[in-house]
Amino acid sequence: MHIVVPIKEVPDLVEELEVNADGSDLDREYLKYKINEWDEQALEEALCLKEDGGATVTAVAVDTGDVDTYLFTALAKGADRAIKVTGSFTKGGDNHTAAAALAGVIEGLGADLVLGGVQAPDDLDGQLPVLLAARLGLPCVSVVSGVSVAGGTATVRQEYSGGMMAELDVTLPAVIGIQAARQAPRYAAVSKVRQLMKTATLEEQAAAGAAVDTGVKVRRLYRPDAAGHAEMIEGDAEEQARRLFEILAERKLVRR
Amino acid sequence: MAVEPGRIREHKEWVQDGVDISGHWNRMFDPRTIDEYPLDLLERITGLPGGESLGWCYQCGKCTVVCPVDHVGDYSPRKIFRKVQTGMNLFDDPDLWLCTTCMNCLRVCPKGVNMIEIMPAVREQAVLEGNAPAELLTAFENTMRHGNPLGEPQRKRAEWAKEAGVPVPVIKDLGRRVDMLWFVECYPAYHPRGRDASRALARILSALELDFAILGVEERCVADSQRLAGEKGVFEAMAEHNIGVMQGYEFDRVMVTDPHAYNAFLKEYPKLGGSFETIHYTQLLAPLMDRLPMRTSLDLRVTFHDPCYLGRHNGEYDAPRHCLEAIPGVELTEMMRCRANGYCCGGGGGGMWLDGTNSEHMSERLSERRVREAVETGADVLAVCCPFEVSRFEDAVKSTGNTGRLRVLDIAELIDMAMTDEEA
Numbered sequence: 001m002h003i004v005v006p007i008k009e010v011p012d013l014v015e016e017l018e019v020n021a022d023g024s025d026l027d028r029e030y031l032k033y034k035i036n037e038w039d040e041q042a043l044e045e046a047l048c049l050k051e052d053g054g055a056t057v058t059a060v061a062v063d064t065g066d067v068d069t070y071l072f073t074a075l076a077k078g079a080d081r082a083i084k085v086t087g088s089f090t091k092g093g094d095n096h097t098a099a100a101a102l103a104g105v106i107e108g109l110g111a112d113l114v115l116g117g118v119q120a121p122d123d124l125d126g127q128l129p130v131l132l133a134a135r136l137g138l139p140c141v142s143v144v145s146g147v148s149v150a151g152g153t154a155t156v157r158q159e160y161s162g163g164m165m166a167e168l169d170v171t172l173p174a175v176i177g178i179q180a181a182r183q184a185p186r187y188a189a190v191s192k193v194r195q196l197m198k199t200a201t202l203e204e205q206a207a208a209g210a211a212v213d214t215g216v217k218v219r220r221l222y223r224p225d226a227a228g229h230a231e232m233i234e235g236d237a238e239e240q241a242r243r244l245f246e247i248l249a250e251r252k253l254v255r256r
Numbered sequence: 257m258a259v260e261p262g263r264i265r266e267h268k269e270w271v272q273d274g275v276d277i278s279g280h281w282n283r284m285f286d287p288r289t290i291d292e293y294p295l296d297l298l299e300r301i302t303g304l305p306g307g308e309s310l311g312w313c314y315q316c317g318k319c320t321v322v323c324p325v326d327h328v329g330d331y332s333p334r335k336i337f338r339k340v341q342t343g344m345n346l347f348d349d350p351d352l353w354l355c356t357t358c359m360n361c362l363r364v365c366p367k368g369v370n371m372i373e374i375m376p377a378v379r380e381q382a383v384l385e386g387n388a389p390a391e392l393l394t395a396f397e398n399t400m401r402h403g404n405p406l407g408e409p410q411r412k413r414a415e416w417a418k419e420a421g422v423p424v425p426v427i428k429d430l431g432r433r434v435d436m437l438w439f440v441e442c443y444p445a446y447h448p449r450g451r452d453a454s455r456a457l458a459r460i461l462s463a464l465e466l467d468f469a470i471l472g473v474e475e476r477c478v479a480d481s482q483r484l485a486g487e488k489g490v491f492e493a494m495a496e497h498n499i500g501v502m503q504g505y506e507f508d509r510v511m512v513t514d515p516h517a518y519n520a521f522l523k524e525y526p527k528l529g530g531s532f533e534t535i536h537y538t539q540l541l542a543p544l545m546d547r548l549p550m551r552t553s554l555d556l557r558v559t560f561h562d563p564c565y566l567g568r569h570n571g572e573y574d575a576p577r578h579c580l581e582a583i584p585g586v587e588l589t590e591m592m593r594c595r596a597n598g599y600c601c602g603g604g605g606g607g608m609w610l611d612g613t614n615s616e617h618m619s620e621r622l623s624e625r626r627v628r629e630a631v632e633t634g635a636d637v638l639a640v641c642c643p644f645e646v647s648r649f650e651d652a653v654k655s656t657g658n659t660g661r662l663r664v665l666d667i668a669e670l671i672d673m674a675m676t677d678e679e680a
Contacts (some may be wrong), residue, residue, distance in 0.1 A: 014402055015409045030411060034401060187393040189384045190400055190489030 038117025142177030357605030379486025485606025499530030553585030603644030
């Protein structure tokens with residue numbers, strides 16, 4: 001079984017986000033990036049499936065600048081191959097463009113299963129697994145936590161609102177949008193990542209196809225207006241604690 | 257209790273469970289051998305670069321007496337050796353994370369069993385095998401991503417300086433050579449109580465009219481403790497960054513706030529191509545104390561906690577004491593365990609990020625034990641000069657019910673207090 005996991009970099013929210021001068025995008029000059037946390041979940045689930053019954057896991061990333069680290073990290077965690085999809089891509093590029101670039105590469109890899117993060121925090125319009133499935137003409141189940149594979153069928157648990165879960169069978173090949181892996185993503189020892197950076201090489205494949213019109217245009221990016229609903233609690237620790245308790249009691253969140 | 261006469265009889269010959277035990281009552285029946293235990297677990301450790309010396313232990317037990325962890329638990333290098341010899345897999349055992357690399361065992365060990373090298377070597381394997389505690393891995397990830405184990409924004413690394421009340425120049429902005437580069441480190445840059453000490457030290461340097469600068473946002477964690485906790489990769493990545501940045505500037509020497517940074521700059525960074533003349537801030541201040549404008553007599557009884565990485569690891573016991581004794585109104589009193597036999601605060605070797613994991617295997621924290629010792633001296637203040645210690649000891653003062661009885665202050669804060677007009 002060949003499992004392909006697309007990963008991407010997203011802004012790291014540890015630094016405060018600022019809007020750029022013309023209000024069209026984030027000010028990316030001092031922005032830090034990290035791997036999309038849902039992609040980490042997808043990779044973890046893929047590695048668990050590999051441990052379950054054997055699989056080849058390939059991590060792919062559109063080259064938006066600093067993806068090498070994430071690809072080497074995927075190798076350190078246990079992925080078998082890492083492919084960088086080259087072309088003229090920018091950080092913060094939309095998922096429609098990424099899906100178009102990745103679809104061509106994934107098609108060539110002959111994937112049985114594509115596990116992608118259910119979403120990325122910087123582009124809620126582009127739920128990559130759905131876009132990918134459409135381009136690849138494959139069945140898709142998204143918002144999934146927990147995948148098992150037997151024969152040519154994947155059994156997946158899909159989350160609904162209100163705590164409902166559905167168990168679905170999907171005939172492979174298929175694309176799955178992962179909400180959560182069965183366990184917390186594993187740690188990749190930095191010493192191992194650094195060693196791989198010296199010894200391993202990333203495969204590179206050029207993206208095919210033209211630019212994609214997403215149909216979405218950013219007119220203005222701005223901070224949400226602050227609503228004045230906060231009550232600042234004054235006084236010393238005792239008084240603050242008393243007021244805090246009153247508020248919780250008023251809302252019937254604690255009992256006397 | 258007396259034994260009735262005749263109850264004990266000596267047999268000339270006797271066979272017990274098939275073993276002939278005839279002879280003098282004190283004879284040894286069989287050669288004492290340990291070959292019923294497989295040695296592969298021990299050999300896996302002694303086969304690691306750095307792990308060799310565990311095999312040299314001859315079980316004298318000198319380390320057990322001085323091991324700070326044994327005082328609050330059941331742990332020492334001797335015990336580790338014996339447990340490994342009799343089947344403990346140290347690579348996947350809670351004992352692996354208890355050592356703070358304080359070095360008191362190595363000080364007394366006649367065989368040179370070096371836990372400072374053994375522990376990082378074994379821990380590195382545990383980290384690679386995914387057997388490290390999650391809280392420690394979080395600190396590693398934070399260090400790698402943000403340049404500090406606290407997970408604070410890199411861009412705010414020099415924020416503390418804004419409220420120092422004196423200029424704290426950043427070397428990049430100065431654009432010229434300085435006498436002294438102040439390597440601030442993470443806890444002094446981000447922890448609220450660490451920042452207090454940094455601001456105090458900035459005011460002291462300013463009063464001395466020294467030509468200094470900091471790296472500001474370009475500085476990253478020195479990461480010596482991450483190395484000792486088993487993440488050599490994080491250490492090397494941080495060291496390469498810091499060395500690269502520092503080599504881009506001109507300065508005569510480096511001053512560090514943190515004894516762990518002191519240790520790394522002296523012993524580890526040169527191996528990676530970064531050789532800088534380095535002093536700890538107490539070494540800088542000790543000979544300059546008479547040049548400081550002292551305005552207030554503090555009238556405080558002060559006891560001092562030797563940082564493991566300033567004292568035992570690097571031999572500096574006197575500079576901090578000189579600083580303290582030169583403060584007007586400070587009466588220095590020593591704790592039972594001081595200088596070379598100083599107790600450990602528990603923060604070294606990754607202990608700073610293993611509180612949850614390790615507290616399950618100790619009767620109390622090392623910092624709590626140490627605070628009790630400090631209280632016993634009758635001191636008003638527990639003085640420290642390592643950035644791990646202020647928060648650890650302040651928490652321990654609270655958790656041992658000593659609030660109001662003992663204050664924890666950095667030596668820089670005490671000096672700063674004496675330099676201001678107000679009463680302490």
